[in-house]
Amino acid sequence: MDTLYWQKGSLQVLDQTVLPEKEVYRTCTAWQEVRDAIAVLAVRGAPAIGVAAAYGMVLAGKALVRERPSLTAAEFLQAFHAVGKQLEQARPTAVNLHWAIARLVSMADTLSAQPVSCIVAAIETEACRIQAEDLEINRAMSRFGAEELLKQDKPLTILTHCNAGALATAGIGTALGVIRALHAKGRLLRVYADETRPLLQGARLTVTELMADHIPVTLITDNMAAWVMKTKGVDAVIVGADRIAANGDTANKIGTYGVSILAKEHGIPFYVAAPLSTFDLTLASGADIPIEERNADEVRTVRGTPIALPATAVFNPAFDVTPHTHIQAVFTEKGVIRTPDTAHIDSFFRSHH
Numbered sequence: 001m002d003t004l005y006w007q008k009g010s011l012q013v014l015d016q017t018v019l020p021e022k023e024v025y026r027t028c029t030a031w032q033e034v035r036d037a038i039a040v041l042a043v044r045g046a047p048a049i050g051v052a053a054a055y056g057m058v059l060a061g062k063a064l065v066r067e068r069p070s071l072t073a074a075e076f077l078q079a080f081h082a083v084g085k086q087l088e089q090a091r092p093t094a095v096n097l098h099w100a101i102a103r104l105v106s107m108a109d110t111l112s113a114q115p116v117s118c119i120v121a122a123i124e125t126e127a128c129r130i131q132a133e134d135l136e137i138n139r140a141m142s143r144f145g146a147e148e149l150l151k152q153d154k155p156l157t158i159l160t161h162c163n164a165g166a167l168a169t170a171g172i173g174t175a176l177g178v179i180r181a182l183h184a185k186g187r188l189l190r191v192y193a194d195e196t197r198p199l200l201q202g203a204r205l206t207v208t209e210l211m212a213d214h215i216p217v218t219l220i221t222d223n224m225a226a227w228v229m230k231t232k233g234v235d236a237v238i239v240g241a242d243r244i245a246a247n248g249d250t251a252n253k254i255g256t257y258g259v260s261i262l263a264k265e266h267g268i269p270f271y272v273a274a275p276l277s278t279f280d281l282t283l284a285s286g287a288d289i290p291i292e293e294r295n296a297d298e299v300r301t302v303r304g305t306p307i308a309l310p311a312t313a314v315f316n317p318a319f320d321v322t323p324h325t326h327i328q329a330v331f332t333e334k335g336v337i338r339t340p341d342t343a344h345i346d347s348f349f350r351s352h353h
Ligand SMILES: CSC[C@H]1O[C@H](OP(=O)(O)O)[C@H](O)[C@@H]1O
Pocket: 041, 044, 045, 046, 047, 161, 162, 163, 164, 165, 168, 169, 173, 174, 175, 201, 239, 240, 241, 242, 252, 253, 254, 318
C-alpha cells in the first residue's frame, strides 16, 4: 500500500480520507488535482505533501509544454513560478510543501538556457529523486532515533500523537519509523496511539499501520493521554513535525502541545522525529509559524451530523506549537539534536548540512 506513486505522467495518491475502510487511489493528471488532494488531506503529512507537490509541479510543466509547444524557456519559467505560488496555497503550515516547490523551481531556473523539453525532463527526475531521498531519510532517522532510545536499556512503552508514519511520508515514517526500528530490535513493549481528533489520523491511520506490522498498539482517546502517562509506564513520547523554527519550537498536529505539557509533568522525555527539510531557519521562533485553520464541519460533525452550531462558534486549528523547552531531542536523518535550541540547531546545521 504505497502512500503515492508516479506512473507514466500521472500521480497516484492513496486517498487517506477513506482509510481504513477503503483503499482507493486518486489519479492526479493535473497539478490542480494534486493541490486539491493536499487540501482535503487525501495525501497528508509534511514529507508526503512535499513529494506530492514535487510531482504536482512536474504535471504543471508537462501541461505547459503540451498546451503551448512554442513556449520559450523564459515564458515556461515564468508560468512555472506562477503555478508554484498557487500550489503553495494548498496548506500553509507544513514547510515541506514550500521546500519541495522551491527546490524544483530553483533547479528549473538553473536550466534557463536549455530547451523547455530538457527542463521538464530534469524536474521529473528531481521529483523522483525527492521521493527516493525520503525513503533513505526515514531509514537513517529511524536508526538514530532508536539508538537514542535504546539508551534506556529496557523494552519501551511509547505514546504517539496523530500519524507520522509511512502514510505521512514516502518511506517507513518519521515517528513511526523510530517505533518500527525499536520493534525490529525487540525493544518495543507497546505503543499508545492518540486517536487525534477531529480527523482521527491516530485511530484511522497509525493504528492501521502498526497492526499491519504486528506492533502492539493500544488506541486511546486524546483526553486519556494524561492518565495513560500516569498509570501505564510510558517511557517516551515521539511525534512528527510540520515545521520547526530556528529555536526548535515545533508545529505539529493540534494536541501535540498539550501532550508535551503532560509529558513534562510526568517526567517523560518528549521527542520529535523530522527530516532537515522540516526545519524553517528563516523563522526565529514558533510564534512565526503559520497555523492552518480548517473547516468548522470537521469539529462540529458528530456521528455524521453537524451539530446546530454556527461555524463562527467553532475553533479548528490543525496544528499547535510545542516550545523547544519541552523537547528532549529531535531525531533527524543526519543525527540527533539534543536540547534543540537556537545554538544547538545552528551548530548542527553548520556541521551536517
Ligand atoms: C511525518 S509529518 C506528519 C505530521 O503531519 C500531520 O498533519 P496532517 O495529518 O494534518 O498532515 C501531523 O502533524 C503529523 O505529525
